[in-house]
Amino acid sequence: NAGVTQTPKFQVLKTGQSMTLQCAQDMNHNSMYWYRQDPGMGLRLIYYSASEGTTDKGEVPNGYNVSRLNKREFSLRLESAAPSQTSVYFCASSTTGGAGNEQFFGPGTRLTVL
Amino acid sequence: AQTVTQSQPEMSVQEAETVTLSCTYDTSENNYYLFWYKQPPSRQMILVIRQEAYKQQNATENRFSVNFQKAAKSFSLKISDSQLGDTAMYFCAFMKPFGGSRLTFGEGTQLTVNP
Numbered sequence: 001n002a003g004v005t006q007t008p009k010f011q012v013l014k015t016g017q018s019m020t021l022q023c024a025q026d027m028n029h030n031s032m033y034w035y036r037q038d039p040g041m042g043l044r045l046i047y048y049s050a051s052e053g054t055t056d057k058g059e060v061p062n063g064y065n066v067s068r069l070n071k072r073e074f075s076l077r078l079e080s081a082a083p084s085q086t087s088v089y090f091c092a093s094s095t096t097g098g099a100g101n102e103q104f105f106g107p108g109t110r111l112t113v114l
Numbered sequence: 115a116q117t118v119t120q121s122q123p124e125m126s127v128q129e130a131e132t133v134t135l136s137c138t139y140d141t142s143e144n145n146y147y148l149f150w151y152k153q154p155p156s157r158q159m160i161l162v163i164r165q166e167a168y169k170q171q172n173a174t175e176n177r178f179s180v181n182f183q184k185a186a187k188s189f190s191l192k193i194s195d196s197q198l199g200d201t202a203m204y205f206c207a208f209m210k211p212f213g214g215s216r217l218t219f220g221e222g223t224q225l226t227v228n229p
Contacts, residue, residue, distance in 0.1 A: 031215060040123070042205055042219035043159075050215075058216060090159065094215060100147035100166055101215060105159035 002026055004106035006091050012112045013081045021076040021109050023091030030096040032074035033103065034058075034066060036087040043090060049074055050096065081113045116141045116208050120220035127196045128228050134181075135191045135223045137206030143167075147209040148182065148189045149217070154202040162204070165189065196227045 004025045013019055025032065030051045035043040035058075045058030047066040055066050063085060065077045074093075078085060088110050092103040117140045127133035139148070150162040165173045165182050172180050177197075181190045193200055206220040 033216070035217075035219075040221055042118075042120075042221045043217070044219070045216050048216055059218075088157070092159075096215065100164065100209060100211070102149075102161050102164065103215075103217060108157045 004091055004093055004104050006089075006106035006109050008109060009107065010110050012114065013078075014114050015082060017081050018077070018079050019081065019111075020078075021089055021091075021111075022073070023075065023106060024073045025091075025093040025104070026072065027093060027095075027104065028071070029093035029104075030071070031094045032068065033092040033094075034064075034074070034076045035090045035092065036060065036085075037090060037108070038087050046076065046089075078111075081111075083113045085111065086113045087111060116143075116146075116210070116218045118206055118208050118218050118220035120204075120206055120223050122223045123221070124224045124226070126226040126228055127193075129196055129198060131196055132192060132194045133196055133225065135193075135204050135206075135225065137189045137191070137220055139187050139189065139206070139208050139220075141187070141208065141210075143210055145211050147211070148180075149207040149209065150178070150180070150189075150191045151205045151207060151219075152200075152202045153205065153222075154199075159205075163191065193225075198227050198229060201225060201227045 033048040034046040049068040091106040094103045207217045
């Protein structure tokens with residue numbers, strides 16, 4: 001049982017390049033989330049998927065797109081990377097059917113955009 | 115929109131002593147959930163404790179306990195008998211009971227436990 005996995009762990013991009021961050025969970029969770037973590041700002045929600053087939057914007061969605069490929073996988077895409085997107089990205093998942101459920105986090109991806 | 119504020123960017127404590135981390139939040143909701151997450155140097159986010167707003171009793175988990183003051187919108191974390199492994203960034207977080215169970219995080223408090 002690996003929990004939530006993310007690939008890659010580290011990535012360096014040049015401005016304007018594109019890339020996709022991959023996330024998968026093996027806990028049969030319905031909901032999945034993408035956050036970014038910047039110094040002094042905590043974690044901020046980019047996009048989330050309450051259930052398979054649905055996605056919604058979070059607090060900071062500009063410059064990102066997501067795909068809920070199936071129940072296990074939720075990817076985050078940067079179409080044209082900008083230096084402002086330098087951050088640590090976390091994927092998380094949780095059960096639904098009631099609020100207050102713990103979110104389980106992946107190990108994070110450190111992305112640097114030059 | 116909800117906001118979560120942690121006014122202590124850094125704190126330190128001696129091993130075996132007690133420390134309290136502060137968190138305040140702003141919401142118009144009556145029912146919600148509050149969390150403390152720990153992020154050690156490994157960067158892994160780990161749930162420490164959870165509180166349901168409609169429960170009057172403060173949550174406890176071994177050496178970790180909270181002081182939940184709903185009227186004051188305050189949610190502090192007390193760590194007793196601090197251990198070196200408690201050194202981490204601690205985040206307070208808020209969740210509404212609907213809308214995809216999204217978390218709103220505070221800025222974090224870096225706690226260092228000194229030997």
